[in-house]
Every structure is written in structure tokens, then in C-alpha cells.
Amino acid sequence: MSAVCHAAVAVVDRLPGSSTHVMHASKSGLDPAAYEGISVYFNETNSEDIEDIKQYHQRGRSLDSSHSASISFTFKDEDVPAPGSRSVISRAIQVPLANTLFQTGNQSTLSTSKWVLQPGSSGFSCLEKSEPASLAINLPGQSTTAELAKTTYNVPIFAVTPPRELGAAMGNIIRQLIFDKSVPASEELERALTEYFASQKLPQQALSVWALVIPRAVFSQLKEGQGPETSSDTIFQPAEPFKTGSDSWEPLQSSIIGTYIEAGAHMHRVLSGGGGWGQKRGLLSLDPHVSYNPEEEHSWSGQIEERFSEPKELAGVASPGDFIQFFVSPTNLSTPLPANDPGDNSNLAGDSLQRHVVSSSLVFGTTFSAIDETPTTWTSEASQSGQSDLIVSPHFGALSQQGISLKIERVSTSVPRSESRVVCQTKLDVPCMRLNRVTYNRKGP
Template sequence: MGTVAVQTPQDTNIREVISKINPEPRGKPSRPNEAPSLLVLLVTPSFAQHALDTDLPLKVLERFQENPTISKPLDALIAVVDRLPVPRNAPDGVEGIGYAFITNPSPSHVDSQLPLQPNASKPGSLSFDLSTVSHHGPRRVIAQMPLAQTIFSTGLPSTLIYTRYQFDPLSGHLRTQTSQRLESVTLPMPEDVSAGSVRLRAPLIPLTFPRLVVSSMGNIVRKLSPLPQPHENNSAESNSGDGQAASPTVFSASQELEAAVSTYFAARGMSPEPVQVWALIMPEDAGQKYPFRSLLNSVLKNNAKAIQQMMVDDRTNPMASGRLLGALSVGARLCKVLSGGGGWGKKAGLLSLDPDSQYSTRELRGDHGWDFTFEGDTTEEMMAAGRKQALGEIVKEGERIVFFLLGPKNLLKDPGADASSYFPAFVLGALPSSTENEQFDAEARHESGEAAGLTHYPWRFGALSEGGMALNVSQPGGPTTQTKVDAPYAVMTAYCFREEKPVAELNK
């Protein structure tokens, strides 16, 4: 697998890009079998029209010195994505082509295909299924990546094409058997790709301590309070002077957040400006679990000086450590704060969180409709059940919540390779919307650090999406967490062992 980065796509034709593909062998070839091989091609918008060319996969295969299909059938998937990740601290990614050839893939990529629906109004998605090993045992991560919008280039909301080729013994070539436009598909990635580890980082700066959610409904957070300290209980020590139990401090959801944003600007010597905020929602027992303590040690200890230091010193940022995935595996979710603060009456101080934790080509709740069963012993119970179905259950009372501010895009540096054991081979990430950032293309070309022309990166594959990504994270015996990770420049990296393994599913 690899990526060809294109510095000036407007001056480059597809033949030039393909000519730079130079696959590097790795591992041992898989045993001969009759199952179709799989070729995955990720192309960027400048080359979107070529995704409709059923000969494109065959042209790419010509770059392999040895015929990797022999006489086997071939499955090919072509997707148009917003950008491709490359090394050298290019957070905005590049245009070009990424390729991955798998000689012995799992057949589940065929079963997971969803044909493009006529009523699709949003881009489809390409999901990657990764299996890895953490300090706490095996972990599975399914990452859903929204595709690029291609309505003006291919006439489709997004472009995802599946083609099956059969070997023709008379001509000695592969011939197209069937081709289909897809809305979504899930690709199981070979274990080689994530054999080292999988790390998730986000350029998010902590603003507040963990707070207890006192009042919420669906995706709306109303009231918060400080977490009870370990020594606090219902004994006489916690009673007020008149013998009544002391009431915990309760404040509106936006109160502390608004003050923390002002503190951030003052600490950085900046004038106030619009900001983007995310919330990390954690289960009640978060403080007792190692992944949370490892990620947010200073924050969990209510260390005010540590938070102030994180506001000005990017090197101390815990979200850049790569430990975020561990927190998600034990129940944490990341949600963007859509609106909040201000208001009058009952709406004063409320915070509204993103109600969706995954992506769909239609309205998520509209896919299934409403199921009004009128179950419940009382009218109040039936109304509560209806509200839960309509609003979802993004945040629950009793959970913990920490707020983060989106930091500068250069907060996360390319981790590079570990010379002793492994290197970053597979990268997925989130980008800001290019429609909101007029300098996106210019900055992406400037910061890629590439000389004018084409550059081939062997064993570097992945995609960057302006829609962010949605993760489904699970471990045996633990919860299954479904969450978006859509903070711009958030990145998930799978590390591959340097040394060749006895069994390798990736032939080239």
C-alpha cells in the first residue's frame, strides 16, 4: 500500500500519478487460494471523474512488477475522499491517490455493501475495521469516514464504486463482470496494519475540571455541579450548622465554560474571538479507571495550575498524547457543543450537544421512523420515553463532563516512526470544511513541504474527511462506545511493525 501526493493537481493528469506508484513488497505472500483479491483506491476531488473509469484499477495493477492476481478474480473499491494524509507535518493533507492491495481479504467487505439509494442527500461513507491489542487486551475499532461531496464532478452526492473482475483465460486478462455504485461499505483491514498499536489524538485544550451532570435531557445539558470528593458522605461532617445536609453547589451548564474561555484568551494574550468547544462525557466511575486517569490525570485531580499551563503550553496537552482511544474504550464519548450560554428564563445557561454519533446519507432518525408504543404505567413515563426517543440519550444525569476548546492545528505533530519497532502506516483524520476556510487549498499545498510535482510514500495509506470521523470502539467484557471524533485535525494512527511477520495478509 502507499500514497502518491500531487502538488499541483490542476497541472497533473492521472497517467502521471499512476506512473509514480511503486509498490514495495512486505511480508510473505499468502497461500494460493481462489478468493478474490481486493484493491482499494482512494482518490481526491481533483481526480474524481476517474473514479468512474472501470479500467482505473487495472491500470494501477500494471504498476505491480509481478501480476498479483495471477488467475484470481479481483474486487476493486474506488472512493473519492477529501484529502490524503502524508508525513512531514502536513495536517491539511494532500491531493493524489492512495492504494492498498490485499491478496487474502475478509469476504465481509462484500456483505457490508449498501447500494446507493435514490433518496440519498448526503455523502456516503467508507468504514475501516481495525483489530489491535492494547494494554488491557484486544480492541476493535470501526472508523466511519464521510466521503467527499462530488455532485459537481461525478453527478453523485458521493462517489464509491465497487467492481468485480473475472479472469479471462482466453485473453489472459481481467474483464469487468459487474460494477455498482455504493452508499457505504466496511473494509476489514489486515492485522499487519495495526499490529503495533492504534492511537487517537485531538488538538483539544482542557478548559474545565470534570463536573457532575445534575440535569439534562437528550442532547441538552442544563445543570452541573462539582464532583463529590472521596471524603464527602452523608455523615455529620457534611451537615450544615443547623443539622441539615449541605446542598451541593449547582450552576448552569455554560457558566463555568464561559469563564474558562475568557481565561484562555487572557492566558494567551489574545483578543476574544469565536471558538469551537467539545465535551468529553464520561461514565460515573471514570475516576476509578486507568484509561481516564492516564489521559486526564491533572484534570481529574482538579489541578488548576495544570489546566492553566495546558492553555499556554501545547507540550503538556493530554489530548495530544494518543491516549484518547483508551478512554473511549471504557465508555467516554466526544460531542461538539453546538450552542449554549445566554438566553432567558428556562433557556438561560443551557448547552446543546451534537445529537448524532455517526453519519448517514439521510436524517438518522428518519431512517427508522418513530416507534410510539405508549408503554408505561403513567402518562409521565410515556412522555419521558417519547422524549428519549425523539432527543436521543447523548448525556445522562450522573455522568461526568469535561469541556475542551479547539486549539491550533499545529498542536499535533506528526508522530513519525519509531526506529526500534514500528512506524505509522494507516492514518485517518478530520479536516475543517474547505467552504469555511478559503485558504484551505493554498495552505495544504504550502505546508505539505513537497517539491513541485509528485511524491510516492510507500506504506502510508488513509483518508482525511471534512466531515470528521465516527468511531465504534469495543473490548471484550467492556462497553461498546459509538462517538463522533470531528474536531478538525484530530487523527487516528495505526502503527505497523517494521520487521516482517511470519504471516502477512498484505502482499504488496
């Protein structure tokens, strides 16, 4: 009987250290927790995974060669549902590939192939090869009741404003916030950033800002302490956004971001805003894209004027009644990113990790742009450990300079019918962020 093997090869920007490592970023703005090397994943493929690959083979390269290819990884874990129901949580992570134009002549490098080993043959023979525009791979979820899974987020940003209710918003444009009274959307953010620059003794300059949009129902759920592994006191307690003379961030806020996202909030980079007059006064424009698919970018083409002049209602990033909170990324991470944050979404409650051993580790995230890199700045994980080379097992992952996209679905498996619901779909493009997923097996009997 012949054996068939499917292979997928992709070039990404960097590889992450394992989720058990503490990650630092240097003052130069680089991310020494990102490495060069090869990350390999072996798995017995079922028919569903093979069908996914075939579908992407048929699509072929996108007509718009300016867009890089991407690869998506999906894994499913047992959920903690309401009594009498059964469900799983599906997380799909899209990773844009590295720009290899000057190395290979292609915008990105992604190939798939099918190989067969015939009885009596000494090696595999290639049956087919393709260069798809994108690829989806299903990774195995929890396989037994003895196996536990833990998903954590490390997002090195800190809040500069508290959550505020949206008074007016359309599409990806935020017009008014409500606290005490209605104010232009950019007013509080501009004031907070001015205070930030003053506290750091910095001249005012361009600064990356992210907005966390929290749907009204999610905000109420978390405020009442009904969210996954959280409490309202932890999330909504007022906190000093930054300390005078210090550019540090709190690890607690990193775990809070994960709690928000797992409950249904989504993050967007602030593209522009502030100033203006008349109807445009104080507007903020958010990145409307939630993935790195070229077709999504085309559907969002248009200017601010068009969005406010269209008579029909737009399905947008945020709606009046939702809440929004603004965050900034520190210029250096003087506090390390912990390997495992409190307040994460996991099914380890009440079970001691000391009774388990790591069976697999997945890490996906972002790294700084290669424009800041110098050959002497980067060191391998092996050299940092004092070894000439290093194999980290059982560990797999990828980092992108562009960011990653995350889609979370809750899939009900209750009889007689099953259904799925999208909990969250968002981009995560904060530099040095990590999404860690670790599975554990119980030790011994």
C-alpha cells in the same frame, strides 16, 4: 483456474501524511499535513470481506441524496485481557466522502466492482459494478505473535474546564453541573471562555467547543489508575487551560483524549446554549450523533422543548452522575502534533520499538474546509521533500472535512462462547485530528 478481484474507489477530501511525520497547522488555519494524491491498499480478500461488500451492493444509494456516502474501515488487534480470558479490540472508522457535486454531478463518488481474470486471458473483465450508499472494508489485524500494533490519537484541543459531574441531563441536553453546588450547565463554560478571550486579547466571538462525556464507571476507573496506559495523576491533575498571550495547546492533552476514548468516553460538539430563563436557563445542547449514517440523524429529530416534555425516559448522550469536560480548538497550532503520543492504547509495553520495523501505517482524520483553501496554499508532500513525486509505503489513509466516526468493540474469544461489547462510539470532528495505527514486525531472529 480464474482469479477474482474486488475493487472499491472513493473520493475523499485529502490524504494524510504518514504517521511518522510531524504535523503542523499554519497560522492561516490550513492544514499542510493534508495532501492531494492517490492512496491505494492491496489485500487478499477473504469470504467475510466479500460478503460485507455484497450486502452494501444490495442496499444501493440512499433515497436522500443530500447525504454524502461514507466508507468504513475495521481492523482488529490483540487485547490485553484479564487473566484466563482472550479478547480482541475491534476499531471501525467511518470516513464521510468528499462533496463532488460540481465535479461529477453526484453528492459523493463511491463505486465498487468485481473483475475476473480467465486462464489464457490477457486482462481482467468486469463482471459487475455498483454505486453503494456506503461501504465497509475489513483490514487485516495482527497476523502473527511477532507483529505488534500501536494505536495513537492526535487531537489538537485543550481543556478550558476540569471534569465536572452532571447533575441533570436528558437526551442531548445538559442542564446542571455539580461542583460545590448545582449550577446551570453553561455557567462555568461561559466564564472560562470569557477568560480565554481576555487572555488572548480577542473580542468575544463564535468559537467551536467540544464536550467530552465520561461515563461514571469510566471516570472512576481512570481516576484509580486502572485505565489503559495511564495514571490518575496525569489525567486529573489541575492544569492551566491556557496561557496569557499564547494560543498553544499541550501534546499531553491530546494523548489524554485518546486515553479517555479508549476507556469509553465520547466526544460531542457543543451546538448551542447559555442564557435563557426559567427551565431553559443555562442549558447546553450537544451534537447527539455518533456516526454519519442518515438514519441516525432522522431518529434524533426534535427540539429542546420536546425532549423535556416527553414523559418517557430518553436514552441520551449523558446521564446524571456522568462527568463532562469542555475543550476548545486553538486558532493556530504553534506546537506540532507529535507522531506518537504518550499514554496511547497499545500492546508495546515492555517491548522496545528499536527492535521492530514498521510493516504498515494507517492514518485517518480531519482537515479544514475547502472554503478556506487557496491553490497557492497547498503543497504536496513530494514538493515539501524536494522531490517531483513521492510514494509513501507502506502507508494508507484518508481525511474528511466533516469528521470521522469511531466505534470500539471488545470481542471476547474465550471458549465456550464469544461475545462483544461496545466500548465507545463517537464522532471526532476536531480540525486536524489524526488517528494513527501502526503495525511493527520484529527485526531479524
